[in-house]
Amino acid sequence: MKEVFDKILAQVNEEIDKIDLYDFDIIETSLSMVLRLQSVLTDLRNQLQTYVFSSKEEEIFFFKNQKPELLGRLLYFYKIYRIETQCPTGSNEVIRLYINKELDSLTYFFNRNLDFYQYYRSHSTIHDEHYFLRGRTDIRLCTDSAQFDKDPNFSTGYDYKVAKILANEMLRIYLNKRLQKLECDSYIEDKQTVTTKIPIRFTGKKNALIELGYALVSSGDINHGNIEIKEFMKYLSSIFNIDLGGYYDAYIAMKERKDQTAYLNLLAEKLSKRMREDDNKR
Template sequence: MEACHEHILLKAEKGIAQTEKSIKRLRIRVLEKGFFSKAEEILFFKHIKPKFFSKLIYYVKLYHIESKRPRSGTKYQIKYLNHQIHKLQIYFNENLEFYYYYRRGATTLDEQYFIRGKSNLRTPTQSFHFFVDHEFSTFQDSAVSTIIAFDMLIDYLQQEIEKLENQGKKTKSGLFKNTPNVIWTGNKTELVELIYALQSSGNINSGAADIKEMAILFEQIFHVDLGNYYHKFAEIRARKTSRTKFLDRLQEVLNQRFDQLEE
């Protein structure tokens, strides 16, 4: 356990050093050669730079999280890691407008977001200005990098939680042994919508069950990997039409069934 922890910290330290060198080389190249067009500049700051910068953010945050991680007690470690996921998720929730813009591949505001020297439309709630400068940054390239980095961090933390939970699953190994083989064949986002609705109702464990617990349960029941359900929920919140699209459809088809039985 301790050796593994030291390995992660060492990996993070090396990652920080390597990505800083890469970013410095990238900066020199950009300042020396510049860009031939706005499209080329947008491409660089929207897609190329974030590939490097996101790794720097990832390793810095990883080192910070792992250096403060409890050394013993599975329960306390899981609680700590879940809290870290929640803190990362706050960034997506507080920057939902840009998160949705980037996730759906929008381009209408690219010149405002990814051309140097443009004025800010608004001040982001969290950024990494200590790593950037005006000659090598735009209004939102650090936000793209942060989204990518936090995606990687949440995936890492979820894997760590899963490892810890698997350590205590021996006594529960027969829990789903005799359950029917029922497979979820719908859209994963629809299942996430259902899970959040049930959790929000307060009818599971008198409201004490958290999203992580319920997601694991539904994944086991329906033999499905929900992936990053926190991000799927953020996408649900960002819908321009009904945010309860799946629940609305459930109500509709159930009422249709009632009507058919009464005919």
């Protein structure tokens, strides 16, 4: 089962890696991934009908670690779909309040499930037979249920909780980046309002700006390092009204040339020269 699951998860992750989560078609994309992951879980459920776990440890590992990886991704994309379809129209401030409310709901889930969250995150195993073996669920305990996961032969109740934890952690990152993008868009709008009278353009070579962009992202000084190069290149393109498409090819060429940081070295020289000239004027 481990080999089968690893292959399935690798295929799913490859598909997810190709997704731009902050593109305009995220609603259609997230819905497509929900349907895709539902199909994957259904196939896995069918395989499990005839599969016999070799030991309690294997069954626990499946419901504690493997199945939640897929179910967590399903819940993650479903939440994105729900959040984006219900996102209000209006000012950036209205949208910002809406996203912060969704972040608050993640905090509520964390607080409501603190004991189990600590158990899972501390890698405890003492209650694993109760949490992650089928047929051991005590109905007097409050365990979550979901429309995706009703089959008792394919669920222990707590594997869903683990999936929710994984989904919420991914969703927290998504929502925080969504806020950052919103702030970035607001900044761009403000800058565009100013630059309608005084346009600011990057008049150097495109590859020079790409080199600068990679350097800034690599420094970790943009959003505390919580930004992808693709996002930052889009931002620079918007700010300077320049097409930075093909930035990765430019980066590869940069790595292969003799002076890999030619533009950054030139900037350092120019700045040092300006400082020396300023000193000479005194």
